[in-house]
Amino acid sequence: MPIATVTLPASATASAITLPAIGQGTWHMGEGLAPRDDEVRALRQGLDAGMKLIDTAEMYADGGAEEVVGEALAGRRGDAFLVSKVYPWNAGRDSAIAACERSLARLRTDHLDLYLLHWPGSIPLDETLEAFERLRDQGKIRRFGVSNVDVDDLETLWSLPGGRDCTVNQVLYHLGSRGIEHSLLPWQRERGLPTMAYSPLAQGGRLRDSLLADPTVTTIADEHGVSPAQVLLAWAIRPTLAHPDGEQRDMIAIPKAIRPEHVRANAEALTLRLDDAALARLDAAFRPPSRKEPLDII
Numbered sequence: 001m002p003i004a005t006v007t008l009p010a011s012a013t014a015s016a017i018t019l020p021a022i023g024q025g026t027w028h029m030g031e032g033l034a035p036r037d038d039e040v041r042a043l044r045q046g047l048d049a050g051m052k053l054i055d056t057a058e059m060y061a062d063g064g065a066e067e068v069v070g071e072a073l074a075g076r077r078g079d080a081f082l083v084s085k086v087y088p089w090n091a092g093r094d095s096a097i098a099a100c101e102r103s104l105a106r107l108r109t110d111h112l113d114l115y116l117l118h119w120p121g122s123i124p125l126d127e128t129l130e131a132f133e134r135l136r137d138q139g140k141i142r143r144f145g146v147s148n149v150d151v152d153d154l155e156t157l158w159s160l161p162g163g164r165d166c167t168v169n170q171v172l173y174h175l176g177s178r179g180i181e182h183s184l185l186p187w188q189r190e191r192g193l194p195t196m197a198y199s200p201l202a203q204g205g206r207l208r209d210s211l212l213a214d215p216t217v218t219t220i221a222d223e224h225g226v227s228p229a230q231v232l233l234a235w236a237i238r239p240t241l242a243h244p245d246g247e248q249r250d251m252i253a254i255p256k257a258i259r260p261e262h263v264r265a266n267a268e269a270l271t272l273r274l275d276d277a278a279l280a281r282l283d284a285a286f287r288p289p290s291r292k293e294p295l296d297i298i
């Protein structure tokens, strides 16, 4: 069974790139909640299993998560598609350059594959855009994107010169939090802007971990011989209905996992395809939104 992939569109300076549709999150790594060696091992195991995208942020453990990622990537930077994020209050014309350089040092690399604005703040988007473009010109980032951004701010970004080079929007998305399906996802799909689904296992936002024990989810998992978490991931990255002729996907899920069995299961979900009947049962249990909802944010 081929693995599910997503193609990020070409931008002014980077060609299109196809990535496995499940990557690895790192929130809470580097906080001492788990042994550091386990965190490093988990990320390497995930890379070996094909989860090439690693998502981190200067915010996580105050840079500590980036240091864990740097250790995991020692000697194998080329195996990863590396994503980090800048705090909104560091996203100014000069402050974003300095923040990115600090991230690069912690990550022990000379470039990020993708740099995201973590969430919109008071610094105007055009200033952040200017900083991202400078970072790109300097070769410190290959692409830029945003996170926790709803339609209004995307409209603003789209109206700015160079704004359409934005490569992804990273937002909370899981079976129990489908609000983005009403307006945001259609907006992005119309413009070919892929989405990164954070907290795909529902560890944040509405419903939380009760999703893993939900009877519809567990029944479908049993029928497919997989785990509830794998059902949630396969659901999040399911092919888009907007393109019925092909296996087109535009959603990358980034579960965070440290336990080896979790890492293995998440990578295996890259080949899990839920049929239409299973998707319809999940729709019946977790209704898609019928009107615009505020963006769910952790």
Ligand code: NDP
Pocket: 024, 025, 026, 027, 028, 055, 056, 118, 147, 148, 170, 171, 197, 198, 199, 200, 201, 202, 203, 204, 227, 229, 230, 254, 255, 256, 257, 258, 259, 261, 262, 263, 265, 266, 298
């Ligand atoms: P997730 O939904 O990924 O859940 C993580 C939890 O699920 C961990 O406790 C993990 O356990 C457990 N888990 C992982 N895999 C499995 C599995 N196969 N079966 C059962 N349990 C499993 O939550 P996060 O909130 O961490 O979101 C994922 C990532 O998204 C973050 O790490 C971060 O990179 C990004 N993010 C971005 C945000 C933003 O504002 N842009 C906000 C929040 C998250 P264990 O670790 O013990 O294996």
